[in-house]
Amino acid sequence: MSATLIVRHPVKDFDAWKVVYDEVGTLRDQHGCTYERVLRLPSDGNDVVAIHDFPTVEQAEAFAADPALKAAMERSGVAGAPRIEIFASA
16 A cells, blocks of 8 residues: 655745755655655745655655654754655555
8 A cells, every 4th residue: 555645844945945855865765755746835935845655654654753854854944843644545
């Protein structure tokens, strides 16, 4: 059963955040991420949604729980608590 992990959070500076997001691509790959997409609110470019697909719910959960992800979020300028949700394919 495949899974989609959706993360929404505000960032201090999108361009600075995106540099770190791109660096974390190897971490996403290590957890089996097969697709990624970043979206921004038109009215606030620092309100970000990142969408990631994984082959299994367990892989999505492992990525979300990885301490390296938390460290990257802190380093990238995430400005509030992220909202992280995982959806399984129906």
